[in-house]
Amino acid sequence: MNFELPRPELASRDEEIGRCLACRQTALTELGGLMPMYLSLDAGGRVRAMGPTLKKIAGGVGLGQPIETYFEPRRGWRRSGAMRVPGPDGAPQPEILLGKWRVAPGRRIHLWLRKHPDIGLRGSAIALPPSSGGGALINLTFGVHLAQAVRCFGLTNDDFAPSDLAVELLYLQEAKAVIMAELRGLTARLEDARAAALDKAMTDALTGLANRRAFDAEFAGAIAATRAGGGGFALAHLDLDHFKAVNDSLGHAAGDRVLEDVARILREEIRHEDLAARIGGDEFILLLRGDLASERLKELGERIIARLEVPIPFEGGLCRISGSIGVILSRSYDHPSAERMIADADAALYESKRSGRARCTIIRPDEIGGGLTPRDPRA
Amino acid sequence: MLGLINKSIQCFLTSSYGDAVWQRIAARIDIGPDGFETMLHYDDVLTDRLIEAAGVVLDRPEDALLEDVGTFLASREALRRLLRFGGSNYWEFLHSLDELPDRARMALPDLELPGLRLSEQGEGRFELRVTSQRSDWVAVLAGLLRAMADDYGALALIEPDETARGARLTITLLDITFAEGRGFDLAAGQHAVAAQLGGGGA
Numbered sequence: 001m002n003f004e005l006p007r008p009e010l011a012s013r014d015e016e017i018g019r020c021l022a023c024r025q026t027a028l029t030e031l032g033g034l035m036p037m038y039l040s041l042d043a044g045g046r047v048r049a050m051g052p053t054l055k056k057i058a059g060g061v062g063l064g065q066p067i068e069t070y071f072e073p074r075r076g077w078r079r080s081g082a083m084r085v086p087g088p089d090g091a092p093q094p095e096i097l098l099g100k101w102r103v104a105p106g107r108r109i110h111l112w113l114r115k116h117p118d119i120g121l122r123g124s125a126i127a128l129p130p131s132s133g134g135g136a137l138i139n140l141t142f143g144v145h146l147a148q149a150v151r152c153f154g155l156t157n158d159d160f161a162p163s164d165l166a167v168e169l170l171y172l173q174e175a176k177a178v179i180m181a182e183l184r185g186l187t188a189r190l191e192d193a194r195a196a197a198l199d200k201a202m203t204d205a206l207t208g209l210a211n212r213r214a215f216d217a218e219f220a221g222a223i224a225a226t227r228a229g230g231g232g233f234a235l236a237h238l239d240l241d242h243f244k245a246v247n248d249s250l251g252h253a254a255g256d257r258v259l260e261d262v263a264r265i266l267r268e269e270i271r272h273e274d275l276a277a278r279i280g281g282d283e284f285i286l287l288l289r290g291d292l293a294s295e296r297l298k299e300l301g302e303r304i305i306a307r308l309e310v311p312i313p314f315e316g317g318l319c320r321i322s323g324s325i326g327v328i329l330s331r332s333y334d335h336p337s338a339e340r341m342i343a344d345a346d347a348a349l350y351e352s353k354r355s356g357r358a359r360c361t362i363i364r365p366d367e368i369g370g371g372l373t374p375r376d377p378r379a
Numbered sequence: 380m381l382g383l384i385n386k387s388i389q390c391f392l393t394s395s396y397g398d399a400v401w402q403r404i405a406a407r408i409d410i411g412p413d414g415f416e417t418m419l420h421y422d423d424v425l426t427d428r429l430i431e432a433a434g435v436v437l438d439r440p441e442d443a444l445l446e447d448v449g450t451f452l453a454s455r456e457a458l459r460r461l462l463r464f465g466g467s468n469y470w471e472f473l474h475s476l477d478e479l480p481d482r483a484r485m486a487l488p489d490l491e492l493p494g495l496r497l498s499e500q501g502e503g504r505f506e507l508r509v510t511s512q513r514s515d516w517v518a519v520l521a522g523l524l525r526a527m528a529d530d531y532g533a534l535a536l537i538e539p540d541e542t543a544r545g546a547r548l549t550i551t552l553l554d555i556t557f558a559e560g561r562g563f564d565l566a567a568g569q570h571a572v573a574a575q576l577g578g579g580g581a
Contacts, residue, residue, distance in 0.1 A: 150565050151566040154564070155566075156565055167464060168485070170464070170565055171461065171485075174457075174464075175485075175486030175487070178461070179418075179486065182417045183418055185417075186416055186417065189413075189416075
């Protein structure tokens with residue numbers, strides 16, 4: 001790299017020139033140690049010297065070139081002839097003459113790298129005395145582009161002045177990343193635990209179906225959606241027939257096995273968007289979304305009952321059960337309410353039981369408020 | 380105390396002696412099998428019980444275990460790198476120890492590290508005074524300083540020295556460039572950071 005010093009204007013004896021050059025060279029080396037990113041410009045705006053770190057990043061420095069060869073002057077650089085910005089007190093600021101550029105001493109200035117336009121440097125300038133040729137001495141630093149610059153130029157500890165906080169900044173960035181990773185881990189573990197707890201709170205432990213709490217929440221949501229003009233839904237209330245007999249004759253293990261089987265059948269018969277919940281010992285409820293035709297609901301109910309009646313083998317014996325179902329539709333109601341709908345579904349179920357069990361009763365819209373009343377139609 | 384300290388000991392035990400040993404130790408101090416959370420706070424007494432339980436289960440002196448904890452910590456890449464920010468050679472690193480607790484607090488204000496004070500005794504001899512409520516830091520630091528000497532490729536003797544004059548370590552730096560140290564690239568951490576953040580771009 002050619003690092004020639006500009007010829008001093010002294011036209012005296014050769015040895016004096018030599019001494020002077022050597023002396024200046026030492027001074028510049030020392031200056032580079034103190035400020036590794038200094039930039040010395042002459043009064044014509046040409047690069048006179050650079051600190052070692054700046055030389056590393058400016059790329060292919062031949063001295064005596066205009067500053068624009070390596071840098072794009074932005075903030076704080078005024079082209080001669082452009083409007084002067086007044087200083088903080090309103091008075092015109094003194095400026096340093098640098099060829100076609102002017103900078104105010106001590107004010108913040110920015111230079112961007114020509115070869116890496118994403119990296120900007122910032123700093124400030126002081127004027128050099130006319131006796132040493134004028135121009136400016138500028139001290140620069142990376143500011144927010146530090147991390148990019150370190151990556152881009154492979155900078156090390158030794159490329160920064162001891163007074164520079166650059167290394168602390170890198171340290172902090174790295175330390176924060178480690179801590180962030182820890183916190184992300186913690187958040188993920190807490191989220192898993194939360195999901196598991198929620199799942200436990202909303203699930204019936206034996207069958208894996210939704211529990212009463214989960215059903216109530218979904219049901220309330222479905223009613224609200226219907227009231228707001230969304231799609232309708234149907235409720236199917238299922239009560240097992242002869243379940244107590246299985247429990248009594250074959251034991252609770254057999255009863256549990258039956259309940260698991262019922263849950264499996266319900267899961268298989270409903271669609272993804274529906275919900276099956278176990279809301280009592282042998283009571284289940286299905287929330288079936290959409291405005292389903294009564295005929296389809298009837299078919300569904302009868303198919304479920306037919307599957308429930310297939311005997312379930314258990315430890316050499318056979319568990320025989322059936323089920324009664326009562327169905328209501330949200331579109332039967334002008335103003336659907338949870339209490340009313342549950343009571344009507346209950347009444348429909350009761351009707352199935354009353355008329356001989358193992359059947360599916362659907363209360364159609366025109367029957368609401370009609371013949372059926374909850375629980376005991378004979379009362 | 381910040382869980383980070385306990386979690387570090389837990390990680391050391393798990394990676395050196397296996398999960399089964401950790402489970403036995405965890406059971407003795409009534410902490411769940413998952414152990415400690417780095418960013419939560421725990422009672423200081425729990426740390427004492429943890430170290431004691433580890434000593435009993437492994438049938439090893441506590442000081443020897445704690446030195447191993449120090450060595451283990453310096454071998455964790457993330458922490459090794461943070462320590463290497465202290466300086467570009469072992470001499471500079473030793474001198475950065477004065478700042479270590481504040482440096483750590485800069486990143487994690489809750490972290491309570493012992494006060495450290497390095498003094499040069501001449502001829503490559505240093506004394507590191509350790510000020511803390513807890514006496515176990517000296518052993519941890521001994522392990523950590525030995526491991527970092529290897530990391531920098533320096534040859535140094537490190538002796539814990541707990542006397543009536545207080546907790547301290549004496550360090551004799553025999554050769555600062557004894558061996559080829561492990562590398563340290565200022566920017567390497569950023570790649571790791573980018574990868575961790577799923578950024579990919581480097």
